[in-house]
Amino acid sequence: MSTLSEALIAITTHPPQRREGDRDALTRMIAVLLEEAGVSDVAGAIDAIHDASLTGARAIADASTIDFLNVLRSSAPRIPPRVAATIKHLGQWVADFEDGQAERLDEPGRSTQSLRDGLASIKGVGRRTADALVLHALARPAFPLDRGTYRILVRHGWLDVTADYDEAHDLVVHAAGGSPDALAAAEQTFTDVARRHCRVQAPRCAGCPLEPFLPEGGALEIDG
Ligand code: SF4
Numbered sequence: 001m002s003t004l005s006e007a008l009i010a011i012t013t014h015p016p017q018r019r020e021g022d023r024d025a026l027t028r029m030i031a032v033l034l035e036e037a038g039v040s041d042v043a044g045a046i047d048a049i050h051d052a053s054l055t056g057a058r059a060i061a062d063a064s065t066i067d068f069l070n071v072l073r074s075s076a077p078r079i080p081p082r083v084a085a086t087i088k089h090l091g092q093w094v095a096d097f098e099d100g101q102a103e104r105l106d107e108p109g110r111s112t113q114s115l116r117d118g119l120a121s122i123k124g125v126g127r128r129t130a131d132a133l134v135l136h137a138l139a140r141p142a143f144p145l146d147r148g149t150y151r152i153l154v155r156h157g158w159l160d161v162t163a164d165y166d167e168a169h170d171l172v173v174h175a176a177g178g179s180p181d182a183l184a185a186a187e188q189t190f191t192d193v194a195r196r197h198c199r200v201q202a203p204r205c206a207g208c209p210l211e212p213f214l215p216e217g218g219a220l221e222i223d224g
Helices: 004-011 025-036 042-051 057-062 065-073 081-097 102-106 112-120 126-137 147-155 165-175 180-196
Strands: none
Touching: 004 165, 004 180, 025 042, 025 081, 025 102, 025 126, 042 065, 057 081, 065 081, 081 112, 112 126, 126 165, 126 180, 147 165, 147 180, 165 180
């Protein structure tokens, strides 16, 4: 049976988009939260936050949720209130645990696991979004595992159906050699494959980029 590492090397050919390096860590994390919420004009929303002088963790934490929501809605009219609340919780977390200095999250000596755990403890974030922040905003080896990727891993026999989030996460990070670029590319590929081929009801393996990596006998059943 092909390994997950072999499949990743073969199918992840497109270079991932890199987050702008001139943005500070807090702005990069806010951008990821906005992208996760489906905001199309992330740059416009970031500009609106900065134009309102909400540029630091404490300023964001101290703003009222309704005021902050209105700032976001000036460029993203349909953004739900929970996104504004989550960004404020992020600001509060940076203010409380990083002395308001988000740039400390970029320090090379910080442990990736402690960053994952800390960000996952923020109200409204959770493990998957925390891993998106760690990977895309902090350029650390983490993998934001979603249900589509989980289906692919199980159907190929790379992951047991009883595996928990962290087991699946660690499997992908290890298979990608701990490279943030490879992990970002893998996320892009898995998301696309799950949407176009590896549907919930039944996999459409014919023509799928991962078809050459199926186990003998084809895709495994997901009964869990
Ligand atoms: S559709 Fe088939 S080949 Fe493609 S990822 Fe799913 S199980 Fe694998």
